[in-house]
Amino acid sequence: MFEIPKKPYGKLDLISADDHIIEPADVWTKRAPTKLKEKAPKIVVGADGVEMWKVEDRATPNIGLSAMAGKSFEEYTAKAQNYRDMRLGCYDPKARVADMDLDGVKTQVCFPTVPSLGGENFFSINDPELRDWAIATYNDWVVEEFQPTAPGRLIGLGILPLYNPQMAVKELNRIVKRGVKAVSIPCYLEGAKDCKSFVDPWYDLVWSACEEMDIAINLHISSAKRGGSEFLKNPLPGTAESYITSAPLSNFQILSDIIWTGMLHRHPKLKVVSSEGGIGWVPYFLERADYTYNRHRYWTKSQLTQKPSEYFHRQCYVAFISDAAGVACRHMIGIDNLLWESDYPHTDTTWPYSHKSVEQSLPGVPEHERRKIVFENSQRIYHLN
Amino acid sequence: MFEIPKKPYGKLDLISADDHIIEPADVWTKRAPTKLKEKAPKIVVGADGVEMWKVEDRATPNIGLSAMAGKSFEEYTAKAQNYRDMRLGCYDPKARVADMDLDGVKTQVCFPTVPSLGGENFFSINDPELRDWAIATYNDWVVEEFQPTAPGRLIGLGILPLYNPQMAVKELNRIVKRGVKAVSIPCYLEGAKDCKSFVDPWYDLVWSACEEMDIAINLHISSAKRGGSEFLKNPLPGTAESYITSAPLSNFQILSDIIWTGMLHRHPKLKVVSSEGGIGWVPYFLERADYTYNRHRYWTKSQLTQKPSEYFHRQCYVAFISDAAGVACRHMIGIDNLLWESDYPHTDTTWPYSHKSVEQSLPGVPEHERRKIVFENSQRIYHLN
Numbered sequence: 052m053f054e055i056p057k058k059p060y061g062k063l064d065l066i067s068a069d070d071h072i073i074e075p076a077d078v079w080t081k082r083a084p085t086k087l088k089e090k091a092p093k094i095v096v097g098a099d100g101v102e103m104w105k106v107e108d109r110a111t112p113n114i115g116l117s118a119m120a121g122k123s124f125e126e127y128t129a130k131a132q133n134y135r136d137m138r139l140g141c142y143d144p145k146a147r148v149a150d151m152d153l154d155g156v157k158t159q160v161c162f163p164t165v166p167s168l169g170g171e172n173f174f175s176i177n178d179p180e181l182r183d184w185a186i187a188t189y190n191d192w193v194v195e196e197f198q199p200t201a202p203g204r205l206i207g208l209g210i211l212p213l214y215n216p217q218m219a220v221k222e223l224n225r226i227v228k229r230g231v232k233a234v235s236i237p238c239y240l241e242g243a244k245d246c247k248s249f250v251d252p253w254y255d256l257v258w259s260a261c262e263e264m265d266i267a268i269n270l271h272i273s274s275a276k277r278g279g280s281e282f283l284k285n286p287l288p289g290t291a292e293s294y295i296t297s298a299p300l301s302n303f304q305i306l307s308d309i310i311w312t313g314m315l316h317r318h319p320k321l322k323v324v325s326s327e328g329g330i331g332w333v334p335y336f337l338e339r340a341d342y343t344y345n346r347h348r349y350w351t352k353s354q355l356t357q358k359p360s361e362y363f364h365r366q367c368y369v370a371f372i373s374d375a376a377g378v379a380c381r382h383m384i385g386i387d388n389l390l391w392e393s394d395y396p397h398t399d400t401t402w403p404y405s406h407k408s409v410e411q412s413l414p415g416v417p418e419h420e421r422r423k424i425v426f427e428n429s430q431r432i433y434h435l436n
Numbered sequence: 437m438f439e440i441p442k443k444p445y446g447k448l449d450l451i452s453a454d455d456h457i458i459e460p461a462d463v464w465t466k467r468a469p470t471k472l473k474e475k476a477p478k479i480v481v482g483a484d485g486v487e488m489w490k491v492e493d494r495a496t497p498n499i500g501l502s503a504m505a506g507k508s509f510e511e512y513t514a515k516a517q518n519y520r521d522m523r524l525g526c527y528d529p530k531a532r533v534a535d536m537d538l539d540g541v542k543t544q545v546c547f548p549t550v551p552s553l554g555g556e557n558f559f560s561i562n563d564p565e566l567r568d569w570a571i572a573t574y575n576d577w578v579v580e581e582f583q584p585t586a587p588g589r590l591i592g593l594g595i596l597p598l599y600n601p602q603m604a605v606k607e608l609n610r611i612v613k614r615g616v617k618a619v620s621i622p623c624y625l626e627g628a629k630d631c632k633s634f635v636d637p638w639y640d641l642v643w644s645a646c647e648e649m650d651i652a653i654n655l656h657i658s659s660a661k662r663g664g665s666e667f668l669k670n671p672l673p674g675t676a677e678s679y680i681t682s683a684p685l686s687n688f689q690i691l692s693d694i695i696w697t698g699m700l701h702r703h704p705k706l707k708v709v710s711s712e713g714g715i716g717w718v719p720y721f722l723e724r725a726d727y728t729y730n731r732h733r734y735w736t737k738s739q740l741t742q743k744p745s746e747y748f749h750r751q752c753y754v755a756f757i758s759d760a761a762g763v764a765c766r767h768m769i770g771i772d773n774l775l776w777e778s779d780y781p782h783t784d785t786t787w788p789y790s791h792k793s794v795e796q797s798l799p800g801v802p803e804h805e806r807r808k809i810v811f812e813n814s815q816r817i818y819h820l821n
Binding site for chain 2: 124125126127128129248250251287288289290291292293295296297299300303304307308310311312313329330331332334335336338339340342343344345346347348349350351352353354355359373374375376377379380383398399
C-alpha cells in the first residue's frame, strides 16, 4: 500500500537535479502591465469544468501524468488535472518544501511547466512583446517568489529567448545577477519558432556567455520534438508505454550531436546536463562514439581533437532516478558526471521514498561515491553553498 | 599498420549473426524471363564511369562505406565504389568464404544490399509484376547460388513481399522449403510503400507462419527510416559521425514497440533478432521497460501479462560487435540472448581480426558463456547443424 510519511525524514542529504514546478495560476496575471493584462498567460475554465492554461489562442490543461506525486500507481492518469486535484506541493513552493522534508531532500532543481521544459511553448507566441515578457516574467517569478521561499532549497531553471541569441545573452546576464543558477533549453530547438538547432554556431555567443558565468545548460528529455514518429500517429495499444520507455534515449542523440558538431570543442568550459535521460546507456554511448571516432574521423575530416568520451567526461552530466546497469558501470561514466534526481511530481518520481530508492539503486557504492552522486556533484554544478 | 593475414586462421569457431552481401551484377538479369529482361535490376555505368544499380527509374551507386573490408580506417570513404574497387569477398561468395577462413569465421548470416536491408528498396517498385519477381529472385539466388557455395557457412536472409501479408506467407513457405533459415524485415515498415507498421495485427498471419516454421525475423539498424530528423537536413560538420554513433539506438525503440504492442504476447514462439544494434543499452532498456510496466500498466490498461523483460528473455536476441558495457552486464541481458557479429564488409567490421576483437571484448567471460555468444546461440537460431 502507498502511504505518505507523517513526519519529516530527519536528514536532508539528497539534492535532486530534476524536478518540475507547476506554476501557480497568477504568475503572469499578477505581474502583467496594463497593456498585457488581457494577453498574459492565465487559467481559463472550460464548460466541462477543466482548467486550461491559455497562451494566446492555445489552451492546454495540466496533464495528469505531470502531477502524480502522492498518488499510487493504480491511480495514475493522463486525464487533465485541476489545481484542486493535485497535491499542493506540485504548485505551492511552501508545500513543496514540506514535501521535500518528508522525503529527506535538501534541494530540488526545477524545470518550468507552462512555458514547457525549455521555454519552447512561449517561443511560439506570435505577439513579440508578449513573447519576450512571458519569458522574462517566468524568470522574475523564479527569483522573486519561488527561490526565496526556501533559499538554497528551491532552484528554478531559467529560460532564455533563444529566437534571438543577442537577447538571450542579455536575459542571461540579467537573471544570473538576480540569482538564477542554471538554465533549461529545448532539446530540439530547430523545431521551435524562429530558432535553429542549438549546435548551430548561431548560438555560440549564448554558450560563450554560459561558459563565462559558469551556467550549466539543462536538456530535459521530451523537451520539444524532433521529426515525427509515424508510430506515435498509430493508436495501437502499447504506444504510450513504448513512448515512455524510449523517451530517455532522445538524450543519447542530443549528447551525440553536441559532441560531434564541436559545440563542446568550441566551448570547453560549457557544462551540459542531461535531465531524466537515465545513465544505463551512457557507457555504450561513450564506447560507440569512440569507436566511430577511431574509424570515421579520417573521411569525415572531424574537427574534434580528442575522443568524444573525453569531451563527455570534461563537460557532461547525466541525471538518473534508479538505474542498476548504469550504477554497475558507473566508473565508465565517471563518478563526477552523475547526478541523482527525484522527478517530483511526475510519474517517475521516487517521492516520498527517495532514500529507499537511492539505497536500492546504489548497492555496494562506497560512501564517498554515493555522496558525489546524490549531493556534491549537483551542489557544485548548481552553485549551492 | 593494417595487414591482411596470408593464411587461414586455423580454427572456424565463430558464427557471425550479421554480415552483408553485395549482390553480383547478374543476379536479376540472368534470371529474368523475356518480358522482364529490360526491367530487371541491373548495373548501368554513368558518364563519370560510376556503376549504378538501376531499379525502375532509380539509380544508386554502391556506397563506399558498405564495402570497406580490407581497407584501413584512413582509406574509408563514402564515395561510390565500382565492383573493381571492392575486395572480391564483398560480392563473390567463393572469395567471401576464403576471407572467412582467414578470419576464423565458420558462418556468416548475410543481409541483402540491392533490395535494401529488409527488402524495402524493392517494395517501392511501381510495376507489381516486377516487384514480386525481384523479391522472389533475390531469394532464389540465395538458395540456388549463394548458400550452395559453402553449405552451412553462408546463410542468406530471405526477404518477403510484406506489402501483401498473404503473399508474404506464401513466399515464406516457398523459400523455407528451399533452404532459407531466417528472414530480414525493415525496421520501419510503415514507411514502406503499401505497408503498415509491422506491429499492426495486419501482419499477424505472417508472424504466425514464422512461429510455426521457427523462422527468426531479423531487424537491422537503419533499415528504412522513421520520421525525419531535422538535424540530418542540417549539413553541419559532425552530422555524419553523430548519425553513425546513434544509429544502433533505433533498435531500442523497435524492441520497445514489438514488446509493448503485444506482438510477442500474441506470438509467443516468434524469435526476433536485433542486428548491429549493440548490447550496451539493453540492460537499461529492460530496466526502463519494467519500471514503466510497474508504474503505467494500470492507466494504459496494458495487454501484457508479463514484465517486458520476460518477453525479451523468451524471444529476443541481440547482436553486437564489441561492447564492454554490454558484456560487463551480460547476465542482465541473458547469455542465451547474445549473438556476436562481424559486420563484413561494412565499416564496423572486425575482419580480418575477429578473434582478436572477440578476445578483447569478452574479458573474463567463462568459456561456456563465450561459446554460446560467439557460436551456439546463432547455431540454434539459424538452424545450423
